[in-house]
Amino acid sequence: MELDLTWLLWGLPLAFALGWLASRLDLRQWRMESRQTPKAYFRGLNHLLNEQQDQAIDAFIEAVQGDPDTAELHFALGNLFRRRGDYDRAVRVHEHLLARADIGRKDRDRAQHALALDFLKAGLLDRAESALHKLEGSAYEGEALMALLSIAERSRDWPQAQILAQRLEDTHQGSFTPRLAHYLCEEAELAMSQGDAAEAQRLLNKAVERAPQMVRGWMALSALKAQQGDTKGAFDTLLQLVRHAPQGFPLAARPIADLSIATGRQQEAIALLNEAQAHGPSLDITEALATLSGSATAARRHYLSHLEREPSLVAATQWLAGETLSDPAAQKRVQAALEHAAAPLKRYRCAACGFEARQHFWHCPGCQSWDSYPARRVEEL
Template sequence: MEFELWWLLALPATFGLGWLASRLDLLQLRHDGKHRRDASLAYFRGLNFLLSEQQDKAIDAFIEAVTADPDTVDLHFALGNLFRRRGEYERAVRVHQNLLSRADLPAAERQRAQIALAQDFFKAGLLDRAEAVYTALTGTAYQSEALAALLQIHERTREWNSAIDIAQRLERLGGGSWGRQIAHYWCEIALRQRRDADYSAAQDSLDRAGAADPQAVRPWQLRAVIAEQQGDSAQALAHLRRAATLRPEFASVLAADVARLFRDTQQHQAGLEWLRTQLQESPAIELLDALLSLEPDAEQRRRVSLQYLQAHGSLLAARRAVEQAQASPDNETLRGALEQALDRALANRQRYRCAACGFEARSYAWHCPACMGWDTYPPRRSEELSLTGA
């Protein structure tokens, strides 16, 4: 009887404990479900705020979503990216470092968090930290993106040998041809060597630049600088003429130096003939200026200026024609007024415009300081390009 009584007491107690456990599990599930629903609602509110460009409200919504469901990785990424876009790099770094501190984070998500953290460091200007993280990502699914970012870092820090190594690795990965950029990197190295008067090393670097991009103009321009610095004006002139042969459209960029070297080597007539040929084949105001600087006859200068104006009709050509007009008491006042009007009209039109981003420069540049592109400036000023529809 005692045994049976014990069973009679134990069975209800067991069922009662089971029922209580099931109720606790149900409450926990409801609690977790409520938190997930809250996180989802906050997440979608954040997306709506983003679409309506209300970033402050979007950040508040995403913070609420992360608080409600800390395990949601995508919410962390969304929040970190928002912080970075707003320039709050320290907060973005904390979000992504918090993700990386989780031991249960899958490998793919860990790499994703690393690339996001590297972007935070890069945007914040902490290039050494960004470089360390990007370097750790080589050999992963983000290798190409990491190498491209490392290339930007080495350009900014002017570590040209490292930039060459990265560019060559990108080429081997099938990232297209990087010969043009590599040629410019070797030219930058040659410039540094020239400043140190290490002319032999500079010539070797320029040979490497030419091998990387056989059509590059800049190595020949730098060879001319070195030759002139060493007192060999004839060799410098030969280098510039070689450059103009490779890329005739760049004759305008070289024109002033070519005219000066023709003058220094006492080859005025040869210089005039060469410049006339270049002006006919690739018209540009710089070639006209170089030709006028060598032409000794005032009447011929006036005629050449007028012919260029009639053929091309640019404001720059009009300015040169006015400059070459013969002064006289009858037209001096008119000539002065025309000069002032042309100067005002040309104030913002005598610049070179980057074809990639539109950034304007007063003098020709091989490297755009805005978009960091190489060879993105057409070798003609924007005022003349507008006439050709280029």
């Protein structure tokens, strides 16, 4: 019996035509879906550029629903939630990414880092710390160590902060010597509050040995010696400050003047202060010289000398305080107005965030930066 192959001649072209038609239908469907996602995505970008975060979030949610497998859209959505302060939703997005089995190690580490930032921004320090520890050995290890260091500082866990700062320095993430010295000073303050002056002095000696260019260690060590009655040692410590950290001279000017009176070394202090003043006028140095001048008239001459070199409302107010006007009542009101206007100029200002304060801070309470306060007042900047 001969096999009839006629049906093959008709069947093969028909199968080819049906397959081609099916592929065209699938391609058309794919194109329709792919058009929808970019539209939502670009709409979200447009809202971001216009700083419309709520509308951008809605657009990215639409894009994610259209293409749930796109990790980049999830990252963008999670970061937007965090920036808006919606930390719960940011955490859910990044935890969803971590739960997926189809993302690579790089994206997994990125999601873990983003999750840690969510917890950190939300103030959940224990959960942030746990998430950051999981980044050890990843490309985000350096950033994780910096975040852990920030947590240790906020928690005032200075021994742990020292360990982390030393690790960062050992891995060439920058120089952390000044911070390590600050941590020793913080521990010394704690020891002093507990009545352990010997331990405080040991820590401060270690701080100035580690970072002799740092002002705080010398200032704290001098104050400790003065508190213990060793005024000569306190004065000599400030002389060490002048040699090793001259940028901090304005902060040390008044203590130098006070200690010189206690030790009978006024002439030595006056010579030191005049030499510093010759290099650049400073309100604190002028006030220290006025303190050592011995008379109100001589003190006013120092303020006048300051005004000759540099205009200063603070110095002018101090000079006018010694003047006698024909109308005492008017002079009192004028003096009060000048002191009120000059008060903000006596403040210190953080160079990192602009936070102003009456006292000098080693650690900015606004932005948490170290050594961001110059030794000079606002009027002198």
